Amino acid sequence: MMEGTRDSLESDGSGNEQPPVPTGPTGRTAAWKALGGRYALLPLRLFLGVTFSYAGLDKLADRHYLAGRGDLQSFYSQTLAAKPHSPVGALLEPALHAPTFFALLIAFGELAVGLGTLFGLWGRLAALGGGLLSLTLFLTVSYNVTPFYLGNDLPYLMGWTAMLLAGTPYLSVDGYLAKRAGRDRARGLSEDAVRRRTVVDGSIAAVALGGAGLLLGSLTATFIRKKATPSAAGTGAPPTATGGSKVSVAAADVPVGGSATVTDPATGDAVYIVQPKAGQYAGLSAICTHAGCTVDPPKGGQLSCPCHGSRFDAATGAVLTGPAVRPLPRYAVTKDGDRLDLGPQQS
Known part of the structure; x- marks a missing residue:
């Protein structure tokens, strides 16, 4: 009985057994529904990946972002303006003491989260990072937005929560590694060997993607970003x-x-x-x-x-x-x- 039940299931190659899809008109409808369910979060994943990649590069290309306290559009000035209105204002003090470090950390963090989500590499870890970034922005920038639905950071946080729960199992590096792990198990490799191979190859991919992101961000900051112009805070002699x-x-x-x-x-x-x-x-x-x-x-x-x-x-x-x-x-x-x-x- 148990063997017959086992034979009635099909495997998608990732170790997750799926029920067979019936044929005929009803089967085609079921297949489309199954396909839609499988890729339901793909639009959200693409949106979040593209948006956070763009946000990171946009910050690195912005001539005001790293300009410091003399520029009202800089990371320092925006953080200083948000501090009195934030429920975690006291926690922003380190960012005001080392604004360049924290500004670069946020920009490259957004880029890493975006690229990881787009390529589906360590998708849940990327979603966790994106959720923490969105939560930080919600508690600092948009916490006092009234009504709350006009602030954009809370919806991003909810989107990252969905990605954290679902991961990136399809059309992704994570999905490829999971399918290969399933084939390795079918060939008789031990679980320790399968896990070790998955972790090593995933780490290599992460290093490669991280290096590409670091290079892309550095090139953007070097060749696209221009120095802040004095007109951002007046010209001539200081007040x-x-x-x-x-x-x-x-x-x-x-x-x-x-x-x-x-x-x-x-x-x-x-x-x-x-x-x-x-x-x-x-x-x-x-x-x-x-x-x-x-x-x-x-x-x-x-x-x-x-x-x-x-x-x-x-x-x-x-x-x-x-x-x-x-x-x-x-x-x-x-x-x-x-x-x-x-x-x-x-x-």
Whole structure:
């Protein structure tokens, strides 16, 4: 009886026995359903793999990402802006002390996770890494997004959870190694020998893929990334603080349609001094009112948040596009000779 039951099962070559698929119209329907079930997570796997590979390379190619505290779009500045609003803000302190190390760790981590997922190599380990990255971003960048479904890191975390449960058994290096292990068992190799061969070959593939990713990331950072331009935080002489807490900047450093960056001495937040029209000056907080990210300098009459896409009017700070609902806080700016003095927050 047990032998007959055994013979009624078929093997897919990976050691997992599958029931035979009946023939005929009903059998073809069942076959399509089985095929759909087998590859149901393939679109999610491709999306996550491509997205995280692109995200890692995009960071390495971004001239602002490693620019340091002088650039409001850098990893350091974004982490500093997220720290007061994060439930794990205290844990971000090491990243502020060694921003270059942690910035590169995240960028190359995303690239490694993406490539591992795309090629299906150690798929569950890659999914675990992707889940940890998404959880970190959720707790720092998008934790305070309201309503929660507007933040994109939580859906990524759920996607990685599905990949962690399912692994990458099909159209993958993991699947190839599993099928070969099944053939090795059928040839009579011992379980220890099969496991050792799988681990060694998987490690060789991981080293090769990791080396390719490291080379690709290094080439991207070397030949594509450009140095940050001074316009990201104003040009010319840096802003100065005089008279205790008085902050000023040279008027020549604030072109029409442009900005210079100063710091609110009361809060430590970055502030853009802008000149939307000739002779018209204003100060706008650089901290997005949605989730606390640092908005980009004005361009085309707008201030854009790189985290969730909110846009603000560069003259008034009014919300042009959500998810933000509150305008950017405004500051008084007065001209004193050839300098612009930052006044108190008005709204």
